[in-house]
Amino acid sequence: MRLLLATRNKKKLVELRRVLAEAASDVELVGLDDVDEYPESPETGLTFEDNALLKAREAVQFTRLPSIADDSGLAVDALNGMPGVFSARWSGLPSGTPNRDEANLNLVLAQVADVPDEHLGAAFVCAAALVWPDGRELVVRGEMRGHLIRAPRGDGGFGYDPIFVADGHDRTTAELTPAEKDAISHRGIAFRALAEHL
Amino acid sequence: MRLLLATRNKKKLVELRRVLAEAASDVELVGLDDVDEYPESPETGLTFEDNALLKAREAVQFTRLPSIADDSGLAVDALNGMPGVFSARWSGLPSGTPNRDEANLNLVLAQVADVPDEHLGAAFVCAAALVWPDGRELVVRGEMRGHLIRAPRGDGGFGYDPIFVADGHDRTTAELTPAEKDAISHRGIAFRALAEHL
Numbered sequence: 062m063r064l065l066l067a068t069r070n071k072k073k074l075v076e077l078r079r080v081l082a083e084a085a086s087d088v089e090l091v092g093l094d095d096v097d098e099y100p101e102s103p104e105t106g107l108t109f110e111d112n113a114l115l116k117a118r119e120a121v122q123f124t125r126l127p128s129i130a131d132d133s134g135l136a137v138d139a140l141n142g143m144p145g146v147f148s149a150r151w152s153g154l155p156s157g158t159p160n161r162d163e164a165n166l167n168l169v170l171a172q173v174a175d176v177p178d179e180h181l182g183a184a185f186v187c188a189a190a191l192v193w194p195d196g197r198e199l200v201v202r203g204e205m206r207g208h209l210i211r212a213p214r215g216d217g218g219f220g221y222d223p224i225f226v227a228d229g230h231d232r233t234t235a236e237l238t239p240a241e242k243d244a245i246s247h248r249g250i251a252f253r254a255l256a257e258h259l
Numbered sequence: 260m261r262l263l264l265a266t267r268n269k270k271k272l273v274e275l276r277r278v279l280a281e282a283a284s285d286v287e288l289v290g291l292d293d294v295d296e297y298p299e300s301p302e303t304g305l306t307f308e309d310n311a312l313l314k315a316r317e318a319v320q321f322t323r324l325p326s327i328a329d330d331s332g333l334a335v336d337a338l339n340g341m342p343g344v345f346s347a348r349w350s351g352l353p354s355g356t357p358n359r360d361e362a363n364l365n366l367v368l369a370q371v372a373d374v375p376d377e378h379l380g381a382a383f384v385c386a387a388a389l390v391w392p393d394g395r396e397l398v399v400r401g402e403m404r405g406h407l408i409r410a411p412r413g414d415g416g417f418g419y420d421p422i423f424v425a426d427g428h429d430r431t432t433a434e435l436t437p438a439e440k441d442a443i444s445h446r447g448i449a450f451r452a453l454a455e456h457l
Contacts, residue, residue: 103373107337139305141339153369168366171351175301 062088064259067120067130069093072219076243077129077252084256096124104146109134109188110200112146117192125194129255133187133248135221137169137209139176144169145186148220162220166213170224173209181209183225185234189251191258199258203250205234218242260286262457265318265328267291270417274441275327275450282454294322302344307332307386308398310344315390323392327453331385331446333419335367335407337374342367343384346418360418364411368422371407379407381423383432387449389456397456401448403432416440 066077074092081088093099102119106112109132116130134148144151144165152164173181185205192198206228213223215235222235227245234242243249264275272290279286291297300317304310307330314328332346342349342363350362371379383403390396404426411421413433420433425443432440441447 105373105375107374107378140341140345141343143338143341145339147338147370150372151370153366153372168351172345172349174348174351175303176305177303180305 062259063126064088064090065096065120065124065126065128066090066092067116067128073131073248076248079243080249080252080256081259084253084259088259091126093120099123104132106132106146109146109186110190110202113188113190114192114198114200117190117198121192121194127191127193129189129191129252131187131189131248131251133185135169135225136184136186137173138182139173139180140169166221166224169209169221170211183207183209185221185225185247187247187251189248189255191255199255201251201254203247203252203254205245205247205250207234260457261324262286262288263294263318263322263324263326264288264290265314265326271329271446274446277441278447278450278454279457282451282457286457289324291318297321302330304330304344307344307384308388308400311386311388312390312396312398315388315396319390319392325389325391327387327389327450329385329387329446329449331383333367333423334382334384335371336380337371337378338367364419364422367407367419368409381405381407383419383423383445385445385449387446387453389453397453399449399452401445401450401452403443403445403448405432 066074069092074090078090081090104112106115112132113130117128120128120130132146134145136142136145152168154161154164187203188200190200207226209224210226215223215233217237218235223233225234227234264272267290272288276288279288302310304313310330311328315326318326318328330344332343334340334343350366352359352362385401386398388398405424407422408424413421413431416433421431423432425432
């Protein structure tokens, strides 16, 4: 079976392929780079679930393949769950700007600079949607709880990983190995939950 | 009676004096610039009410005068009520940075750039606390509902005024006269509510 993951992010493709290899070995996963002239739409949803569903539905409409899309982000308790769906564009810099991840991360650190340590709780959240050409839809949510630290640590991962320490760990998610991160990550949780339905 | 307003913001002093002149004419209002060696503390609260109370209590401890303090900000629906208590430092720039208001405002506009118009609801919120040397405390909240526009308009007011249009108005709060703004503003509502208790 061919299945589309509506992303151009190669790391996400690799991650989902790894999960699918365990859960549903007869699936051939393709990404948007394998689809000609795919029309990009802005992410206008106000929840992770909305955005994941919007992206998966668009992918099905265009490709007629069963399609998975995810939307992920960092939810900081003291910021009422923000940056949330705005995580990638939190600093206002346009997509493709060099060091955008770093600008986003530094902005969050500055915003919580006066917040006491005990209120630095946060979670990485991922909503993943699976939409079939016959109209069936499924959305799942994965969360990884933890807290922010005051200064970045680690070279792995991406986005806000260098300032996030998952519950039960001492290292940031940028200091975990890919396998360690997969095992506990919001996206790993959500992708595994979806894979069970393939 | 001498009363302290725990602020160095002259516009707030003028605004509260105007409200008090109508409500409680025997009050002499002083600001922090009239108090020698006043110790500044960071605003560590996570709600407007917390911050207003913290500031008013500190003012009473230091001056032994009945003291009013307020904390105000912009609460954008699509940002889960943020910038909220972080309104003044939303862009991460330190206090005193030239054009900080403009940087904050431009950041909010960039963050909501993809949010559909019908989800641009917002409110200006003010919590005002009155604390007496004998320990009595009162906190009130004033709100002005409205919506954001996509580009700043108007030279009056300050902060996020140029991108906020109050319900029932066409002009931004930066385009209203001071008297028009006082009549509907979050701070005007909160200060008038407090003045009734003096």
